[in-house]
Amino acid sequence: MTKVTLVQMRCGPEPEANLASAVEWIGRAADDGAQIVCLPELFHSQYFCQTENHDNFRLAEEIPGPSTHRLSSVAREKSIVIIASLFEKRAAGVYHNTAVIIDTTGEILGKYRKMHIPDDPGYYEKFYFTPGDLGFQSWKTERGNIGVCVCWDQWYPEAARLTALRGAEILFYPTAIGWHPREKRKYGAAQFSAWQTIMRSHAIANGCFVAAANRIGHEAAAGGDGIEFWGQSFIAAPSGEVLAQGSVDQEEVVSVEVEWKRVDEHRTHWPFLRDRRIDAYAGIQERLID
Numbered sequence: 001m002t003k004v005t006l007v008q009m010r011c012g013p014e015p016e017a018n019l020a021s022a023v024e025w026i027g028r029a030a031d032d033g034a035q036i037v038c039l040p041e042l043f044h045s046q047y048f049c050q051t052e053n054h055d056n057f058r059l060a061e062e063i064p065g066p067s068t069h070r071l072s073s074v075a076r077e078k079s080i081v082i083i084a085s086l087f088e089k090r091a092a093g094v095y096h097n098t099a100v101i102i103d104t105t106g107e108i109l110g111k112y113r114k115m116h117i118p119d120d121p122g123y124y125e126k127f128y129f130t131p132g133d134l135g136f137q138s139w140k141t142e143r144g145n146i147g148v149c150v151c152w153d154q155w156y157p158e159a160a161r162l163t164a165l166r167g168a169e170i171l172f173y174p175t176a177i178g179w180h181p182r183e184k185r186k187y188g189a190a191q192f193s194a195w196q197t198i199m200r201s202h203a204i205a206n207g208c209f210v211a212a213a214n215r216i217g218h219e220a221a222a223g224g225d226g227i228e229f230w231g232q233s234f235i236a237a238p239s240g241e242v243l244a245q246g247s248v249d250q251e252e253v254v255s256v257e258v259e260w261k262r263v264d265e266h267r268t269h270w271p272f273l274r275d276r277r278i279d280a281y282a283g284i285q286e287r288l289i290d
Contacts, residue, residue, distance in 0.1 A: 005034035005255040006213035006233040030078035038083040040215040041176040050221035052127040060089035076106030085174035104142040114150040138166035164206035173212040178229035200240040207267035211235045238266035
């Protein structure tokens with residue numbers, strides 16, 4: 001059994017205050033028995049991708065860097081695994097949306113750089129982020145075999161499948177997703193349902209746990225309506241059952257005691273991985289098949 005915890009938090013305009021808040025939430029979770037803790041996407045700042053502004057590149061940092069040093073210290077002190085999504089400065093002109101995996105010793109086990117980069121109204125991420133080049137990965141931590149993707153990756157079955165094939169028994173998705181205020185009444189319920197449904201399907205199809213950590217609060221860039229982040233962070237079982245879910249608008253932790261044996265049970269009883277026709281999937285690497 002491993003206690004998995006998601007931090008659902010509000011992110012303000014001051015990065016240092018956000019980091020301090022995240023550390024406080026991690027500490028509370030660890031004191032309550034958490035063994036793996038995942039933070040929301042880009043928790044260190046407000047969601048700056050609502051506009052294309054060169055000044056926002058100042059928010060980026062190297063990895064290792066100040067944030068990872070602080071989080072590594074907490075991981076070591078509390079003997080927990082931490083998954084943290086950061087704005088990585090790799091080099092001048094090359095930046096990534098990167099999740100860092102920190103083990104119980106405080107060691108950085110690895111990084112996952114977001115592979116799928118959106119470019120939608122209010123989500124202008126292609127302006128800031130170079131697509132990931134580290135592939136889909138899994139890490140054997142002291143607390144379990146974990147895989148990590150980031151937000152927009154969650155819409156792609158290929159990402160979940162490849163991460164699971166690497167050995168992941170739980171897929172973490174640090175997330176920053178919400179409603180455009182003018183669309184919420186008409187489309188809000190359907191948008192949230194689609195978001196949760198696609199990730200529950202990843203759990204079922206791959207026979208693994210899925211955990212999505214989202215932020216809360218309304219954040220508005222100059223001249224725009226902003227985004228109302230819908231919270232509702234959740235953890236799903238290999239059956240797709242939602243084991244725990246957060247509220248729409250409250251800072252909180254969402255926790256579940258994960259039984260790893262459920263992965264083996266699900267994959268044995270519903271052997272989707274066994275029955276894959278790997279000889280017939282050649283076209284999956286094509287953009288379209290004419």
